[in-house]
Amino acid sequence: MKLAINLLVFAAVLLLVAVALLYTQQRRMIFPAPADYPAAAPPGFRFVHTQTDDGLRLGAFYRPAARAKKTILFFHGNGDNLLGAVQATRGPAAAGYGLMLAEYRGYGGNPGSPGEAGFYSDGEAAMRWLAHAGVDSRQVVVVGNSIGSGPASEIALRHDVAALMLVSGFSSLPDVVGEAMPFVPRALVRDRFDNAAKLARVRAPVFLMHGDGDTLVTPANLARLRAARGDATVALVKGAGHELAYSSAAQLILTDWVERLR
Numbered sequence: 414m415k416l417a418i419n420l421l422v423f424a425a426v427l428l429l430v431a432v433a434l435l436y437t438q439q440r441r442m443i444f445p446a447p448a449d450y451p452a453a454a455p456p457g458f459r460f461v462h463t464q465t466d467d468g469l470r471l472g473a474f475y476r477p478a479a480r481a482k483k484t485i486l487f488f489h490g491n492g493d494n495l496l497g498a499v500q501a502t503r504g505p506a507a508a509g510y511g512l513m514l515a516e517y518r519g520y521g522g523n524p525g526s527p528g529e530a531g532f533y534s535d536g537e538a539a540m541r542w543l544a545h546a547g548v549d550s551r552q553v554v555v556v557g558n559s560i561g562s563g564p565a566s567e568i569a570l571r572h573d574v575a576a577l578m579l580v581s582g583f584s585s586l587p588d589v590v591g592e593a594m595p596f597v598p599r600a601l602v603r604d605r606f607d608n609a610a611k612l613a614r615v616r617a618p619v620f621l622m623h624g625d626g627d628t629l630v631t632p633a634n635l636a637r638l639r640a641a642r643g644d645a646t647v648a649l650v651k652g653a654g655h656e657l658a659y660s661s662a663a664q665l666i667l668t669d670w671v672e673r674l675r
Contacts, residue, residue, distance in 0.1 A: 439603060443560070443586070444527035446520040447494050455499055457506065463515070463538035471516055471523045471535060473542070474499065478511025478552075483575055483671060485554045486513045486539055486568070488532075488561030490581075490658070494521050497659070501558060501580075504664025505671060511548065515539040515564075529563065529604035536564040540572060550574050554671055555617075557582060558658040559630060563606030569615045576674050578620040578667065580658045583630045584609040584637035592631060612642035619645040620670050622663060624653025646670070 454460040458474040465471065474495050478484050485505050489498040498514040499506075506512055517535050518525030525531060543553060554576045557565025562582030569577035583589045586606040587599035612619060619642050623635040632649065639647055648666050650657055657663050 439601075440527060443491060443604065444517075444519065445492050446517075446527065447492065450494050450521040451496050455496070458499070458512070458514075461542065463535070463542045465518070465525075465531075465534045465538040467531075467534055469518055469523065469525045469535075469538075471518060471538060472521055473516050473539060474512070474514040475542075475546075476506060476512040477546075478548075479509030482509045482511060483552045483554050483674065484511030484513060484543065484548050485556055485671070486515060486536075486543065486565075486574075488515055488536065488555075488557040488564045490559035490561055493558075501658040501663075502556075502667075504668040508668050508672070510554075510668075510671060513539055513543055513548075513553075529606055532564040533567045536568040537571075540568060554578065554674065556580065556667070559583075559655065560586075560606070562608055563604075566606075566608040566611045566615070569617055569619075570611045574617050576618045576620065576671075577615055578622065578670065579608065579638065580622045580663060580667075581624065581627055581630050581655055582608060582621065582638060583634040584641070588634060588637065589630055592633070593629075609637050609641040612638060612645070615642070618674070620648070621645050622648045622650065622657065622666055624650050624655065624657040626652055626654045627657070629655040 454474050458476045461473050461475045463471045487502050518531045519527040550572045553574045555565045555569045555574050556578045558580045562579040587602040590602050591599050
């Protein structure tokens with residue numbers, strides 16, 4: 414009996430230590446910013462700087478729109494950078510759409526540390542930059558890939574934008590963590606990114622694109638997002654995983670949908 418009690422106590426201590434480590438180190442796991450980042454913008458883009466309301470100067474890539482074309486404000490995934498964002502928007506770029514590829518604090522050589530509130534501030538900085546460049550918010554299509562679905566949903570909620578698209582988006586970050594690590598209490602997830610709760614209040618049209626083979630952000634997230642926004646346009650891409658945004662199929666779907674917006 415004493416041995417069993419000791420084993421239970423030992424297991425409980427191990428669990429508490431594991432949970433404590435996950436709580437204190439979770440942002441390092443959730444925001445694994447790549448160590449490498451582009452030194453210059455690729456052809457067709459300008460390297461620009463946005464200014465956040467808490468005093469950070471952030472780099473970004475900008476490509477102006479052709480006449481009468483909308484501008485896409487793109488938020489990349491948590492393990493990506495601006496060069497990946499270029500690949501994830503190559504279809505709209507080829508069609509003449511403007512692109513504002515936002516970069517986050519703590520990414521791409523930018524100052525600051527990543528986090529939910531900071532990402533929202535970074536999105537606001539990108540919107541301000543576009544406004545100063547003469548791009549009306551009603552001509553902005555907000556697109557978020559993976560964790561970029563968080564700032565994309567928030568910005569679309571705050572502003573009168575043309576449309577919102579979530580690619581491989583999640584209903585909330587605790588939902589993703591809960592599926593991957595069910596032993597972790599969801600209340601311990603510091604960054605919430607509660608996208609599903611926001612979608613019903615977004616005034617703009619919403620498009621949800623997901624891969625049916627996504628094992629990181631599972632299609633169950635798509636189902637919850639769709640339930641939250643019944644009139645959303647939905648594309649479930651057969652055989653696609655979490656890398657969906659970079660595929661030729663995603664480029665065709667994204668470009669065609671933007672073409673159809675009025």
